[in-house]
Amino acid sequence: MSVFKEKAGSVFRSLCVENWSPLMGGIVIAFFVILLEAWYRPWGIVGGLRNWGDWVFYLLGLYEDQPPHPLWFSSSVLNIGFLWGAFLSATLAREFSFRVPPGIEFVKAIVSGILMGIGSALAMGCNIGGMYMAINNLAANGLLMWIGLVIGVRFAVKYLYWEIEHLPAGGGFEINLSKINPLLALIAIVGLFLATRAYFGSEHDNGAILGGCLILTAGIGYAMHRSRLCIVNALREPFMSGEAAMARAVIVSLLLTTIGIAVLKAAGIRDEMAYVTPTFGLGALLGGIIFGFGMTVAGGCGSGSLWRVAEGQLKLWVVAIFFGLSNSLVRHLFSVYEIIYVNDEGELVSKWLGKSVFMPDYLGYAGTILLVAVFLLIWRILVDWNEETNRLVLEL
């Protein structure tokens, strides 16, 4: 074999087959997240799932107003792109197969999906829109949701320990599709190219914008699956094994995106109040606790559930469906009972969930970046210390 062919093969393996390190994933994701926000809007997961849930309830006759079309609604397009990118990564590495878990896992999937829907309704975002993207959009509710998530995750680890003692389960299986994965990968690449071209070439006002959203979120999905970057893992492992590699990757990713998006907002490229939600209060804290518990039992957060959907984990299909449906219902009730409403000045407000706090209004941009950096530094020192001492690890 020629050296060129050999090198081409090893480049393909390192980009498309072998796992990237979590740190590499965190950095590549940060790159695409900043580009997406510069291009059109902040990244998010639950808005798209809610749009799909809204359609289910609309078609069942429960909602009166027709929801926006999923192919022309940016939140939904973000998820389509994300799933597409993750599916491409899974099929290129021959990792796409249907994994059918034992029955109890389906019960856990339904319950945890519902909890994730409720938590993300209270926090007005999942761990992505409500925490990762809220912190890097300089919204105080993001930091509060982080605290809630950590509390919820810790309770959930206790539950999982209990379950493993009391509810032994086996009998899951896999429907192996690795043989047809290269064909699926080819279809995914060609399809992604054609879909992006169709958006850019369309007459629709938002065509080019949505085409950019599709291809950029495909980049996020690809990097996230290839590195198996998982925010549940980042928050859970310090309590379960002490392992902190994933937490370190998320911390770096948060630091990079915070600086990048602060530049976009300070330069006036993106509205300062983008992703600053009226949840700095009960909403982010309680929502974080409920979501954190749910995502740990589910085995995937907002984004982590979706990339596992794209590699064929049927448990996470059930999680994503119930997550979207319950979020849709709770947010519908919130608007019916005016828990969240638009005031006379056109701002989104809530009496119960909390205030909208854009941190630079209080601390300035430099002060806010410094605050986030100090928070990340403390988080980093804590997980490193715990990795060495196992002081936070709960014994099985």
Next chain:
Amino acid sequence: MAVNLDEIKPDLTIDCKGLSCPMPLLKTKKAIQQLQSGQILEVLGTDPGSKNDIPGWCERAGHEFLGVKEDQGFMRFYVRKG
């Protein structure tokens, strides 16, 4: 010393097929508690994440990861208790 995975006789086998993160690793941690030092645990699994999780955990927890073998539609992971 390289171990021939085809000749391993596990002392305990657990079935994690179809399960997703973190259940395969949790069940592995639970099962290894039942073994004596030097005994071998076999884990049957289908989650691609286990290819990172199980060797990584072995290193941290002081067990020896002997390797992984592809079977029909699942993987067999071998761990020697440290």
